[in-house]
Amino acid sequence: MRYSALAIMRQVLNGHRGWTPAWRDPEPQSSYDFIVIGGGGHGLATAYYLAKEHNAARVAVLEKGWIGGGNVGRNTTIIRANYLLEGNQPFYELSLKLWENLEQDLNYNAMVSQRGILNLCHTDAQRDAYRRRGNAMMFTGSGAELLDTDGVRAMYPFLNFDDARFPIKGGLLHRRGGTARHDGVAWGYARAADQRGVDIIQNCEVTGFRIENGKLLGVETTRGYIGAKKVGVAVAGSSGRVMAQAGMRLPIESHVLQAFVTEGLKPVLDGVITYGAGHFYVSQSDKGGLVFGGDIDGYNTYAQRGNLPVVEDVAEGGMSLMPMIGRARLLRMWGGVMDMSMDGSPFIDHTEIDGLYFNGGWCYGGFKATPASGFCFAHLMATDRPHEVATAYRLDRFKTGRMIDEKGVGAQPNLH
């Protein structure tokens, strides 16, 4: 069923009795041409673009729980393309272009809202760094504006401009950035992929890989063996666990990142603000809750919940930037498991095992990458060549000295 105003009118007239499930619930077949492991944003997007861009038939997505129940359901919904380096920025610009056309493409309301992202700066050096970053963004057409203090004050007068330690000196405004409805993204991709014949198989955990003479034959699952010509792993958060089943060690540690939401408030914040001095970022959801977060907890974990020191740190950051936030009650906090890679950048690459492909290491930037990640991973799996904007995301880049040192953090992911 195609969603439209007319379809809604028809349903209104017959009492909403005609709506059908948005995707099928098929039994797994004995083999597929392409299997994508992981029914999150990236996995579903990969399957969709395999079917749409490469006319792939016989595609399946295997998800151990329910689709959209992992990191895509646990993030802070921000989309943006404000990176710096050549290996990164064109990729995120492609992602932003796909976001801008996503809803028409999927026929699904993902609530993409280009409400603008403002990165605040607090020192002259930081302003210089933002000027450079803004220029890099303009090279790829992402757009950037450098605001002075008065420019920021005109947008957000309630910020703490005269903080003794971190006075606000200006900001880098990325107008095309914004937010999207995270669950809607997963559901929209699932529905659109299903309509193109992709089997979305839930409650199907991959328990092992069948590999002979360095070639992948298929996957062992809790619902039996499934053969496949090509298998792509897109399970960020669980990459270490899944790839260990294929005997691979990755340049990745799993860390937890917490996020927070307050009670619903009247509209106070129409864009997204990031605090350049205290690692804090905040936006307001369409329901009115302020959604915000800060640093990772800083040690390996799969617990999907954090500890209190980071809660305190985030609350302090929020209070020092937006003193009025102290009057809001915190409704919920949650943790997502991040694939923290050793240089802060992701991987979209084939592995040493013939027929096995890997997508992961998104650190805490996976959500904004969803469309381009799926697009480029599908391109790689279908053609065995990396997409031109994802050529730097190689697994062996530490061996060859081609790290993407966007943040200059070196070999320890816990330093982010």
Added chain:
Amino acid sequence: MIINHPLLGPRDASEFTYLGDASLINRPDWQSDSAAAEFHDYLYLRDNPAGTHRELWFHEQGDRSWLVVTRNTLTHEILATELARDVARKTGRGK
């Protein structure tokens, strides 16, 4: 999380900084023929288990000792703490 320091007793985890897998104690021999490959694996590759994990914590806000903490990464439960010095000596490291 409370880390039970072998010398100082229970301490809040926020007094510590985290380095990573305790296997980082076992630095490869820089004079070996395959040193480049060994250092690549040592620096960048990780086992990343879900469950029991031995890891290095530095008591930066305290006595500045290094600890090997055995912790469950699924539950945050801390199962054992040892001085990293003792762990290294047990493996035959001299000083």
